[in-house]
Amino acid sequence: MLRAILLIVRKDLTVEVRSRELAYTTLFFAVSCVLVFAFSLVQEGRAAEGVGAGVLWMAIMFAGNLALGRTFERERQSETLRALMLVPAPRPAVYLGKLTGIVLLLAITEAVLVPLVALLFESALLSHPFWLASVVATGTVGFAAVGTLFAAMLVRARSRDVLLPVLLYPITVPVLIAGVRATAAIAQPEFEVDVVRFWLMLLIAFDIVFITLALWTFEPVMTD
Amino acid sequence: MRTLIRAIAVVFVLTIQLSPLAAQTQPRQQEEFTPIDQLPPQEQLPAAPLLVGAYAFVLLMLFGYLVMVSRRLSAIQTEVNRLDADLKRTGKG
Amino acid sequence: MPKWFQPTTLLCAALFAISPFVIANAPYESTMGLVQKVFYYHMPSAWVFLTASVICGIASARFLATGNPRHDRTALAAAEMAVLFGLLTLVTGPLWARKAWGTWWIWDARITSSLVGWMIAWAYLILRQYGGPGSEKLAAGLALFGMANVPFIYVSVNYWRTIHPATTVVPKLPFSMGFPLLFCLAAFYLLMFLLMTLRTRVAEQQARLDAIYLSLDEQA
Numbered sequence: 268m269l270r271a272i273l274l275i276v277r278k279d280l281t282v283e284v285r286s287r288e289l290a291y292t293t294l295f296f297a298v299s300c301v302l303v304f305a306f307s308l309v310q311e312g313r314a315a316e317g318v319g320a321g322v323l324w325m326a327i328m329f330a331g332n333l334a335l336g337r338t339f340e341r342e343r344q345s346e347t348l349r350a351l352m353l354v355p356a357p358r359p360a361v362y363l364g365k366l367t368g369i370v371l372l373l374a375i376t377e378a379v380l381v382p383l384v385a386l387l388f389e390s391a392l393l394s395h396p397f398w399l400a401s402v403v404a405t406g407t408v409g410f411a412a413v414g415t416l417f418a419a420m421l422v423r424a425r426s427r428d429v430l431l432p433v434l435l436y437p438i439t440v441p442v443l444i445a446g447v448r449a450t451a452a453i454a455q456p457e458f459e460v461d462v463v464r465f466w467l468m469l470l471i472a473f474d475i476v477f478i479t480l481a482l483w484t485f486e487p488v489m490t491d
Numbered sequence: 492m493r494t495l496i497r498a499i500a501v502v503f504v505l506t507i508q509l510s511p512l513a514a515q516t517q518p519r520q521q522e523e524f525t526p527i528d529q530l531p532p533q534e535q536l537p538a539a540p541l542l543v544g545a546y547a548f549v550l551l552m553l554f555g556y557l558v559m560v561s562r563r564l565s566a567i568q569t570e571v572n573r574l575d576a577d578l579k580r581t582g583k584g
Numbered sequence: 585m586p587k588w589f590q591p592t593t594l595l596c597a598a599l600f601a602i603s604p605f606v607i608a609n610a611p612y613e614s615t616m617g618l619v620q621k622v623f624y625y626h627m628p629s630a631w632v633f634l635t636a637s638v639i640c641g642i643a644s645a646r647f648l649a650t651g652n653p654r655h656d657r658t659a660l661a662a663a664e665m666a667v668l669f670g671l672l673t674l675v676t677g678p679l680w681a682r683k684a685w686g687t688w689w690i691w692d693a694r695i696t697s698s699l700v701g702w703m704i705a706w707a708y709l710i711l712r713q714y715g716g717p718g719s720e721k722l723a724a725g726l727a728l729f730g731m732a733n734v735p736f737i738y739v740s741v742n743y744w745r746t747i748h749p750a751t752t753v754v755p756k757l758p759f760s761m762g763f764p765l766l767f768c769l770a771a772f773y774l775l776m777f778l779l780m781t782l783r784t785r786v787a788e789q790q791a792r793l794d795a796i797y798l799s800l801d802e803q804a
Contacts, residue, residue, distance in 0.1 A: 413729065416725070416729075417726075420722045420725060421715070421722065423716075423718065424711075424715040424716050424718070424719060424722060425714060425715060425716030426714045426715070426716075430710070430711060430714065430715060433707050433710055433711070434707050434711060434726055437700055437703040437704045437707055437730075438704065438726075438729050438730065438733055440700050440733075440737055440740070440741075441733065441736035441737055441739075441740040444740040444741065444744045445740055448743075448744060465743070466743075469736070469739065469740060472736070473736055476732060476736075477729070477732070480728065480729065480732055484648065484725045484728060484729075487648045487649075487721065487725075488648070488721050488722060488724075488725045539618065541619055541622070541679045541680070541682060541683050542618060542619055542621060542622055542679075544679055545622045545625065545626070545675070545676040545679040545680065546604070546622075546625060548672070548675055548676070548679075549625050549629065549672050549676060550600070552668065552671065552672060553668075553672075553775065556668055556779065557779065557782075560779065560782050560783055560786060561782065563786050564782065564785060564786045564789065567786060567789045567790055567793060568789060570793055571789055571792055571793050571796070574793070574796050574797075574800075575796075578796075
């Protein structure tokens, strides 16, 4: 099964490396989001207090939504999804393979987003890089876990572009809350480890529960 | 089905009049609102419009939904009966 | 429609007709005054909303497990109940809050969790309506995820306001299981049951209609 996952990831990476379309466009979109937030929230040349954490996670969720939609759109257009489902690998492997691909894509985007937001919004995000990396990683995995399942589910549905955020955002509210609160706690001058640890535990629990749930429901939901 | 809907309509119209509550609001409106100690004191707000508004909203929504679903059921039922009659007439086999 | 439907509907209508009288005679609550009486419609709505959400989640799980369309119809009806009664809760709540606490909205754990839960129920209906063919299974998956999410939503929203949740912003409700409250609870639950029966019947007949059309197409 691990081999199947790696093969799927390699397939996506190979396609991506040739065109770099997804990576560049997602990255640019994320940066545009940050710009829009900057113009909305910066008053008299200074960013409002403590909005950095919120802006970071908003950008991740918007860019992530876009990336999810377009990853599966690509599959739909090439009709490779059907081919993937016919592969003699266990179905969960397909899910995990796509999940890994999305998480990698978002990781690249976040590597640019975090310093950018820290800079533009005068937020001390990078003061505790290990904690920040854990929080962002677990949050991204949680968001992507739910998003990959929903995006795969919606591939053949009508109005799939607008339905994905409609379904995804209410379900990922805990990820958003935990991510923003933890990031804000990290960016604070007095760093409270307990607060960050609490939110991190919540994110890890969310990830475990929802990846498991997604693995269970992937098969019944994807079969016609 | 129609008479049932009419009966419910009559009942709801009577209920919406909310006469007992309206009767009760008259003498009480002079009463001073005692704020709960944790909260800051608020300006005087008449409670009656909020209360009546809430009840009216609930009853209207419930009634509206009931009417909507009943109408849809009758429409579908008529259609099903019509098709069944057609099929019996033309003979299914 | 089954034989018991009509008399039960009349009973329910009677309960609702009598309810204003019962509520008017309820003991007058000293701190919040008249507006507290919204509570007698607000709390049953909230309970029905929660019950309907749970029914939707369970029915969706059974539908995904067995594929029996009856569970799917139950889930759909329950979701409509959840959206309807959730809307009633979310409107009567602020109307009460405006007078009782001086503000229309408050980001309290319970209220915010209800809002998110309501949006998930609404998303379920949108998916069923606009998702095209095959959206029954997708919606069932969504309902399942929504149900699994409830503890996470509650915990995260609870601790979102303050890391010290000892202080709850909502003053304790006078939870006296008085007769007026039980009366209204009975009326609301009976109504939910009746509406669900009606709605599942509509879905059943719709399925029958689709089957007839399908067989007509095949014969032609």
